[in-house]
Amino acid sequence: NTSVEYYHDVRIVNSILNTDDTIHAITGSSFDLFLFYDDLTVSEPEKTTTYKFIGWYTDDTYINQWNGGNVVPEYDVTLYAKWEVINVVETRLVNIYDNGKLISSTGHEVGEILVLPSDIKILDTTKFYTDANYSRECILPKRMPNNALEIHIRNIYTVTIIDDTCHNNTIVLSAYQGEQITLPNYESIVIDDGSMTQRETYTFVGFDSDIKEFANTDIVINAVWNHEIKYYYNVTFSKDNNIASAYKSNIEFPIDTIRVLEGSTINLSQYVPKWEYTTGKLIKVDWHYDFEGWSTKKGGDNITEITVSADMTIYANWDGVVKTGKA
16 A cells, blocks of 8 residues: 655744744644734834734634644645734833843833833833933833833943952952943063062053943953063173283273173173283383273174173173383
8 A cells, every 4th residue: 555645835824923934744744833822912102902812713804713723734724813902002112222222112001100121120220311322311200101211221330350460359340331441550560589580570461351431231351461581691791802811910800790681781881991001021112902892702893782681701802002112
């Protein structure tokens, strides 16, 4: 025996809910269909209507009632939801905005006590305005007036500032949404114990979120620091270059070694050795050397400054001079 299964379309139209869907399924299979609805209230600018669900019909004049449940029939069918008006009251709309976005639109009967929807963030500190720029603050009426209301709510929010690098603290600022925020500007921190071994520097870069005003939500931001470690190095001044060893004692040296922080630039012109004149063994002969400058290697080119990045030695360059005829 050969069994044949047929597909059919079930169109579901619910005008009050503004839905129109079509299901294509096998005859005898089930499909999603609400067989019962609670009473439905629809708010419009000038009235609020309450509807009662009557049932499903196979024509838009609601004459032929559908009794097939949620099972696909052996033919294509369109089902129409029938609703009956059970109450109509004169209302006015209350539109509530948060951060410029419409979050609620409800109809309220004129003269009734005005109660805002419970799912909206309304606190004791909430402020109400009639405009999105928060320039016209207002007080909500006790009862619904004979006109629509446009309400912009404004709440207090927080900015939590976390600094777990240097200060190890947390700062919490709070203000109303849209108000300007002044974030702290941290000073650089230098850690140097004076032993001339190393220096740590923490330089404040900013925050991981660039905010100018309080948003309509709580925010957490973190302080960002640049951490740098520099070391101290020795710079040694050497007079041992092109001078005969017998005359090295004639040099008056300003300094032998200095301890300098990495990255520092030294002006070498402040360190100038002097030659003390000495008469040689031969009568009427005077030997001395003229200082020419410093070099990073023996006999190298003269330099006027150096930037320190490691322990280093710089060498004095000299020019030998012989004067005769001196008594």
